[in-house]
Every structure is written in structure tokens, then in C-alpha cells.
Amino acid sequence: MEATIVSDKDRFKAFHQNMEWFRDHYPELKKKYADEFVAVNNQRVVDSDADSYKLIHRLRKQYGDLRSFAIEHVDDGKVELIL
């Protein structure tokens, strides 16, 4: 099997694009995935789950390296962040 070497810069670019895709498609995602975590890779949703750990565990098995994935929560409007 051929190993793929990804530079930090390429990984950052892919992560940033996935996060931007999540932000730009938020209205559609809200209709379909409200109160769930979605995983975005190559600028599309590849999986979702209400439990982020279950989602990450499943993704790890399938993809291995998740560092360029956007794994974000789709807000249902019930939570307010006070940090």
C-alpha cells in the first residue's frame, strides 16, 4: 500500500476549506442535522451523530487520520456559550 504524505500546510488548507464549507452550508445543515455533530471531509458531510465520541470513533476506523476533518455541532438554538 502506498503511503500518502500530507504536509502541515496542505492539511491546514483542507481543514480550513472543510470549516468554511460547514459555515457556508449551515442553513441546510440545520434543517437536516439539528443537534447533531457532523463530520465534513473534502467539503461534504461524510457522517453524523448526536454523540461526537461515537462519531469520531467510527470515523477513525474508516479514515484513520481526522486532522483535516471539520467535526462540528449543528446548533438547535437551545445552547448559549458562556466561556
Next chain:
Amino acid sequence: MKISGERAKGGLGYLYCTVTGTSPAFSSPIRFAVDTGAEATCMMDRDIARIGLKYSQMSKSPRQLIGVGGAGPKSLLIRGVTIEFSDSDTPDHRETLESIIAVRHPRYRLPRKKAVIEQLPSLLGVDILHKYRIRSMIAMST
């Protein structure tokens, strides 16, 4: 020197960075929420899990964490940290820290509480922010 970010979840300000650590050794892109109320920069459970870091590879922090959510989470240390800001007017602008905090919340059984904790973003704290002047712009919708 100017670093640009975005407004996103909750109307908070966020910055995109590449974080590199020596112990445990890793390098990964991360989005931090800019938090002038956080004494230290910290990575939350979801980012730790996404990157694939193990808490067992980290040493315990001698300091207890306390915040608006109480004092429940454990704090561990990621050492030898470099944070590279990509959206800056100086290419590859970096900041280094002896350590940042890896936050480990208890595994709550109540689904709602669990889901809320899992939403918390990693935080860029005043250990970095004190070097900069922060300017806030118009909020985005998400």
C-alpha cells in the same frame, strides 16, 4: 503584525491555527475561540479526540481548572507548543508556549449534558492574547 479571524458559533471570534506539540508529539490544524477570560490556552475534549491524542501520554497539570461551568474537568499538559497563525500579514507567524492545557471533562451519562460539553471549542487564552490588541468586527450568522 495583524492576525485575522472570523465570527462563528455563538457570535464568538475564532482563529485558525496549526498547533505543534513535542510531548505528546503531534501537529494539527485547530480552530480556537478567542477568550480573554481564559488564563491559559487550552484544547478541549473534541479536538483532542479528533487529533487522536491520548490523555495517558500527558502529565497532570498542577493547577485546577475553574470556569463558569464549575470545577469538574481535569487538566493535563501538552508541552513544547508552537502555534502558527496562518491568516496573518506576516507569513507563518508563530507563538511558542512551554505548555497548553488539555481539558478532560467527565464522561457524563445524561445525553443532553454530554452533548453540551462536547460542543465546547478550544480556547486561545491570555497567555497568547496579552501580546495583541483585539478588535471585534461585525458578527456572522452562524
